[in-house]
Amino acid sequence: MKQTLNGFLFILIFAMFGVQCTFLGQKEEVENHWENPLPFDLEEIQKRGFIRAIVDNSSTSYYIYRGRRMGYEFEMLRNLASKLGVRLHLIVKSDIDEAFYLLNKGKADIIAMNLEINEERKVLANFTKPLGQMGTVLVQRKDLRMVKDYHDLQDKIIHIRKDAVYKAQLQDLQDAYGVTFSVLDEKGDSEALIQKVVNGEIEYTVTDKVVGMVNATYFDNLDVDMEISPKSDVAWAIRKNAPNLEKAINEWISKNVKSGYINTLYAKYFQNSKNSYFRNNSPFSSLAGNAISPYDDIIKKGAENLGWDWRLLASLVYKESRFDTTATSYAGAVGLLQLMPVTLERFGVENPNDPLESLMGGVNYLKYLDKFWRERIPEANERIKVILASYNIGHGHVEDAWKLTLKYGGNTQNWESIARFLQMKSDPKYYNDPVVRSGFAKGHLAVNYVDDIMILYDSYRVLIEP
Template structure:
């Protein structure tokens, strides 16, 4: 009854105001943020050591599965970042207009959302060479009265993702076929709209053909047979004043097309529907559930003891053991938190293969490290990074770096200063300093270790509820 009333209301409004294709569009901000993009190109990105990319949270773009980051765009971006020798920082957004805003304001460097290259979008950004082609389809439920031709869209209400190319495609259909239907734009990613169709909250939406096909594999009651727009090029977007970054991406695309890497990634996420379905519908997927691992309950208990966000502790556990209770390192570290035999004994772990004992042994060690650093690094967010580095390389080496920061007049309560000197512990000028107790260390590895955990934690915070 409610649905019938809503549709009747839509039709009444459309009758009064006429142009159904544009009625629901909100007035856009007048700020021409794209006219003066922040000057930031490849050299500056490489110098700072990381590149920021905007992606969707979807089964084909980016998601968490059993603690591991996955997705077509994610793996492609990770490969490109590795090619540049920088780290990858991801920004998860579903609003395309906001993505262009962040890009031009210098808050992101790449938009990797399989964007169709249009004349309108070339005002906001410049595009790379195509990474592939994608068409669009109508998503509806299977039923006797299903829409099997464009003409049958007459007087229908179609819900679509805001700022996507779908609206322009639908308006072209109206003009070409002389039909009248209504378009309602809303924020959200494509799979969110597909879910609404499945749950009978809406009747129709438009998505990329490959997204429609993947979801039609998951849900038997979906029909994606009606093509709205034929295949067209899709690409990544960068700022208009970043020609070196664009050139670097284009060269990378050329290399990866020749090697077959891009085809392999496409097959993995768009053609292997069974595996995609299994991952996307797992309770340990950020798309279907809110679990990271089978040990979330234990991790939450340990995090409460520490006063940490449980997703941070989960990030550490994933980094150490991939949630494998039987994991053993080359150095003999064992268990979920990879403790060495001497540490196991010190913190009362009798059975390192027991998940609870192993985890709580590691938690007790982290509590010890927290106590060790509390007065020297009082701010908790800074101290957590120091604790993680100590967990990896030993607090003695980190203490040496802290002493060097003090000696050279840097802020020794700040992880950035401590990490700077930790990396210098492979330089004889620093590791032979009389105040250094433990000498040489590959401190850069410990700094990378902390970065890896914090990057993963950022992903968990965005995709997994507290």
């Protein structure tokens, strides 16, 4: 019995030791994301119908101002997407490392952050033709003891954006001048660090010269005169295995540099400091405030009544009227939610130019559409898209598409399936079908309408707090 027990213990110890050795001896093999990027080139992007681009939420890249999407990179990307015949989907990130990961994993197609081209980054991705040049400057306050010479940086602490090229530039400066200082990486974008300098939370940061100059126009107490690194080329990044996309973007860049379009945008966002100041410091900007429009309070009230996220309802209002209470369409629709006279009368709106009355009339119409579709499409997210299409083109046309979806074996509870048949309502084969009651319709316009609102809503969700 004792020998049996000893034998069992020996086997158990050996097994445990053997397993331990196995684990110690193994080296986990982790594939670097840049070594085998997802194969997804221009043809696949065009077939999918949209291109994904990573941007910053900053005064020079992408932000919301009075409900409108703006920014240097945003306007260029929107123009590029139009030329490629696709829609633009934006991903807001400040982490550059994560941006390269998403790019190579196929979660994004472009990193549009005006990245400096260097050998380390060339391992991670390919770069487009340069979109310009940017230098790097030290950001400090004028009312403190200012750094006027590189040797004044001795024993200082400089806070920089994580994964930015600034760290290597500062290391080169230390090596060249024999000065020692600390560099602390922080998550977030450069403008958040500049704001910390303004607030006195940190003494120094480093940023692109143009970003520093733009911010110095807002804050008189900022100094951005000290150069850390001279100008160098900046560009967008794309996957290494997307040659056709790279070629198309480079052709677009060459054409727009030659036409002056890119220079015009540069002047708009970097040289017109007065307009930039008002946009970036407005309470209706995602950079300085958390408001979308002057009507946020009544939009929130309407959204609560409807059971929607208020930012979704704000997206619909922007799409309809750009928050203009006096807006009138060519067809006679009026008010914040552009209601037709018959709808105004039906839902008791006496003064369509009154923001609250107009908005609540539209909300009551949306509630009617929600009730109309609730049993057929129980899932709220899918139903909302169908409601939006109904609001745009009329629920009769959308109901026809729903019936066609049912007849041809599609998923009648899925917006994409319904949308496919709504787009077919301009084809005689479908609008003459016996199940169709409302006839011909330019259904693709309603589908694009829904896409526009949902894309804007995604932007509001990312940039504006609930």
